[in-house]
Amino acid sequence: MLPTHPARLLAAAALLALAACAAPTESAPTEPAPTASPAPAAAQGGAHSGGHAGHSTADAGLYAVQSGPLGVVATDSEGHLLYRSDADSAAPSTSACTGACTQTWLPLTVADGAEPELLGVGEALVGRLDRADGDDQLTLAGWPLYRHRDDTGGLADAGQNGADGSWFAITPTGEKAAA
Template identity: 40%
Template sequence: MIRRNRIAIAVAGGMATVLALVMWSTNAVGVQGTNVAQTGSAVEAAAAPGDYGYDAPSSSAPTDAPAAGAQNSAAQQPPAAAPAVSNVRLVAKTVDKMGDVVQDGDGRTLYRFDKDTPKPPASNCVDKCAETWPPLTVAPGSTPQLEGVDPALVGTIKRADGTEQVTLAGWALYTYSKDPAPGKWAGQGVGGTWFVIQPNGKRNVECLPAGVTAPAA
C-alpha cells in the first residue's frame, strides 16, 4: 500500500511538472513575465544596497533640508546697506532761560514752523521764506548724528528743490538767518508761527518776545 502511494505521488508530481512547463511555454509573456518581475523585485529587496554600487540613504536625514545650492545662494546675498551717517548733527540741550532746545552741530538753535504739517510731514517754507529760515538738510539717503535725541522721532522729507530736509516728530527743522550767534534764539515767536523746537518735537514757548502769545497746545 505504501509503495502504491509513493508511485501515485510521483506520477502526480511528474504530471504537475509537465503541466507547469506547458503553461510556462504557452504563456511566456503573461505568467512568466509576472513571475520573473516579482522574483526580481524580491531578489533586489533582499540584496544589500552595496551590491548595486550605491549607499542606502540614511533614514535620519531630514527630507525638507534645503539644497546646497539654495544655501550657498542665501549665504551669498549681501546684507542691506545701512544709511550713511551725515556730518549734520542734532544735539539736545538744556540752556538758561529757554530750557530744552535742539541745536545743530555748530550750536545754532533749530526751529519749527506752525504752517508746516507733521502728518504727513511737509514743509511750506519755500523761496524767500527758505532764505530767511534755511532748512536743515542732509545728503540723500543719509541720517544725521544724534545726541540726546530719540532716533525714532527723526526722519527726512524731500523738498521741492530735491533736497532732503531733516524732521523731528514730523516737523521740518530750520535755522534762522538772523540769529546773531550760535546758541541764540532771535527767531523765537516770529510772526506767532516760528518757535524753538524741543527734543520731543513740541514748541518751546519760553522766552517769548513781548506781544507774542503762546499758541494753544
C-alpha cells in the same frame, strides 16, 4: 570715543548737566542711547555746504542742549537753534516755507544717504521730507526743521515767534520750546 568738535563738547556737557538734575526716582540708563552713524567726511560741511543756497546742512548732528530761558532745545552740530513753524504740518510732514521764506528760515537738509549723529534726540523721532527743490529736509516728530539765518550759534533765540508769531524753537521731542 569722546566728541572733539566744540559744539559736540557743549552738547555733551549739557547732557551731563541734565542727567545730574534728574529727579531721584529716575535712573540713568546703563547703556548710552543709540545714535546714528556720522556722515561720511565728504558729506560733512558748514552751515551752507551741500544742498541748495540758503539751506543749512545737518550732516554732522542733531543735539539736545539746555539753553536757559527756552529750556532743553534741539540744535544742529554747530550750536544753531532749530525751529519749527505752525504753517507746516507734522502729519504728514509738510513744509510751507518755500521761495523767499527760505532766505530767512534755512531748511535743515541732509545729503542723500547721510545720517545725522544724534545726541539726546531719539532716532525714532528723526525723519526726512522730500522738498520740492530735491533736497532732503530733516524732521523731528514730523515737524520740518529750520534754523534762522541770523543765528550765530550762541543759543540765542534769534527767531523765536518769528515776524508773524508762528516760528518756535523746537525741543528734542518736537514740542515748541518755552518762550
